[in-house]
Amino acid sequence: MNPRRKKRLAIVASILIGIGAVAGLVLFALSQNIDLFFTPSEITQGKKETGVKPSIGQRIRIGGLVVPGSVKRDPESLKVSFQLSDMTMPIEFKESDPKVTVYYEGILPDLFREGQGIVANGILADHPPTGLSIEASEVLAKHDENYMPAELAEAAGQKHEKAGYSDKQLQGTK
Amino acid sequence: MWKFLHPYANPETTYHFTNKLLPWLIALAALFLSIGLVWALLFAPADYQQGDSFRIFYVHVPAASLSMGIYVSMAIAALSSLVWQLKLADASAAAMAPVGAAFTAIALITGAAWGKPMWGTWWIWDARLTSELILLFLYLGVIALHNAFEDKNLAGKAAGILTLVGVINIPIIKYSVDWWNTLHQGSTVSKIGKPSMSLDMLWPFIFSFLGFSFLVGVIICLRFRNEILARNSIRPWVRELVEKSVVK
Numbered sequence: 001m002n003p004r005r006k007k008r009l010a011i012v013a014s015i016l017i018g019i020g021a022v023a024g025l026v027l028f029a030l031s032q033n034i035d036l037f038f039t040p041s042e043i044t045q046g047k048k049e050t051g052v053k054p055s056i057g058q059r060i061r062i063g064g065l066v067v068p069g070s071v072k073r074d075p076e077s078l079k080v081s082f083q084l085s086d087m088t089m090p091i092e093f094k095e096s097d098p099k100v101t102v103y104y105e106g107i108l109p110d111l112f113r114e115g116q117g118i119v120a121n122g123i124l125a126d127h128p129p130t131g132l133s134i135e136a137s138e139v140l141a142k143h144d145e146n147y148m149p150a151e152l153a154e155a156a157g158q159k160h161e162k163a164g165y166s167d168k169q170l171q172g173t174k
Numbered sequence: 175m176w177k178f179l180h181p182y183a184n185p186e187t188t189y190h191f192t193n194k195l196l197p198w199l200i201a202l203a204a205l206f207l208s209i210g211l212v213w214a215l216l217f218a219p220a221d222y223q224q225g226d227s228f229r230i231f232y233v234h235v236p237a238a239s240l241s242m243g244i245y246v247s248m249a250i251a252a253l254s255s256l257v258w259q260l261k262l263a264d265a266s267a268a269a270m271a272p273v274g275a276a277f278t279a280i281a282l283i284t285g286a287a288w289g290k291p292m293w294g295t296w297w298i299w300d301a302r303l304t305s306e307l308i309l310l311f312l313y314l315g316v317i318a319l320h321n322a323f324e325d326k327n328l329a330g331k332a333a334g335i336l337t338l339v340g341v342i343n344i345p346i347i348k349y350s351v352d353w354w355n356t357l358h359q360g361s362t363v364s365k366i367g368k369p370s371m372s373l374d375m376l377w378p379f380i381f382s383f384l385g386f387s388f389l390v391g392v393i394i395c396l397r398f399r400n401e402i403l404a405r406n407s408i409r410p411w412v413r414e415l416v417e418k419s420v421v422k
Contacts, residue, residue, distance in 0.1 A: 009257045016338060023342045027353075034354045036300040063355060109294030111223055119357050140294045145362040146370045147228060149219030 037063035037119050039086050043132055044098040054124055061121045062100060062134050063142065067093055068114040070101075078169055079105045087117055101133040107165070111141035118142060185402050186411045188262055192399050199395055203388035210381030218378045230288045232379055235363065236386040238281035241309060242344055244274035244390065248316070249341040252334035264330030265405055267337065268320045269397035273390060275313035282306060293357060301350035302358035305343055312340040326405060 001009070027034070032047060038060055046053040054060045064084030071082040081104070085097040102120045112118065122136035182188045214232035221228035248270045255263035285303070286296045297303065316333045323329035351360045362370045363379065371379070406412050 005257055012253060012256055012338065016341070019339055019342055023346075027346070031354065034301050036298070036354070036356050039355070063357075109292065111292050113223075138295075140298070140357060141292060142357055143224070143292055143359050144370075145360040147221050147224075147231070147362060147375055148372045149374065150222040151219075 037061035040064045040084050040100040041086050041098040043100055043124065056124055056126050058124050059122070060124055060134075061119055062102065063087070063117065063119045064100070065093075066112070066114050066116050066118055067099060070099075071114060074169075075166070076168060077105070078107065078165075079103075080108065082118075084118060084120075099131075101127075101131070102136050102139070103133060104136040104139050106139070108139055109141040111143055112139070116141060117144060183260060183262065185262060185265075185406050185409075189399060189402050192395050192402075196392070196395050196399075199388055199391045203385060203392050205385075206381050206388055207385030210378055210383070210385045214378035214382050218375050219372075221375075224292060227288060227291055230284050231362075232382045233386075234281055234284040234288065235379070236383045237277045237284065238306065239383075240386060240390055241274055241278040241281050241306070242347060243387075244270050244277065244394075245309065245313070245337075245341070245344060248274060249337050252337040255330055256334050256338070261327070261330075261405070262402070264326065264334070265401040266394075266398050267316075267330065267333065269401045270394055271313055271316045271320060271333075273393050273397065275310060275317060277390070278306065278310040278313060282310065298357050300356040300358055301354045302347065302356050305347040305350050308343055309340075309347060312336070312343060316340075 032050060032052070038047075038054060040062065042048070043054060043060075043062065062084060065087050067083040067085050071080065073080045081101055083099045083101050085093060085099050102118075102122070104120065104122075119140045119142050120134055120136040121138040121140075122134040125133050125135055127133050182191065211232065215229055218229070218232075220226050248267050251263040251267040251270070254260050255267065282303075285306075289298075290296050316337055319333035319336055320329050323332065350356060351358055363376070403412055403415075
């Protein structure tokens, strides 16, 4: 390589390394804020690195798995409540896991199921009987990266019924 | 080591090379796309949770990974243009930018169309979606710079610098789902070890992915040829070519 090309390559390479370092530092500094949601254990115990806890009355997003058996739906309306626990791999639910209850009124997304990942946006509250809870204004389903045909899922014991709605529940939503 | 590439610094040689390459690319794209898409959209089994909606995967994922792949090739072209001052590298970067922008837009639009029924929202400002949107803006900036200057060399230099600065966004897009928690799911296909997809769903994906890759090859090849002709329009070999085709 002749000296002029070498010089140009050195300039380009140093610019790239500089930008890479800057971007790396910025992302490192912002890493807590780039996270889309708090997990239930971060809400109860604070973020792992900084110990920052969201305060009561703050609007936050929570992300977690719907605890099986915790979904309670009002048969007359679209009110629903369920508990979320941390997303862990492999998926398992323990009594001791930190849980946060979510209250919501509205149509749930198609993928909402027990054991499914959910991201809810709402206000953090502290109700004495259930502990920390979220009054959600929006519930989104988080899909995992697994895709499989129905027969395979049944063989693996995966539930896949959708949450249906009765006409009575849907009254007043149209 | 790179001696075999030297003749292709000549626009005329490269133009004739793309002529030979093009029919092969068209044939491969037609073959893989027709097999892949028919298989994916009609015969692949439906997903256990998402039903038929998951089939958008076969367009969304190839579009998204090609949007990043095209950007990386554009960055390599920009680097060789800045360091070795290859004029053809500029021409190829200018040919690639709109194709990349189109595929980024396809990835964003198909993603939104899937997100509405599955997640419950068209858009969310999570790390993956936001960084992919930034990629679209980078492409638009590169296209704008290529067209902003009368002098093509100056335009290539300016666009090349933006392209290289923007390359930092590519690992951010790719690893956003691992570094931060996002609504977007993690990688299915490019996971180390076993992909999280059953084989009768994965095979049609491989075919449609190759099909879209060859399609990108065809479009870029066509645009690159036009770019070469436009940039060399006063050269005698281009005039000869034009005269020949007019006489016919």
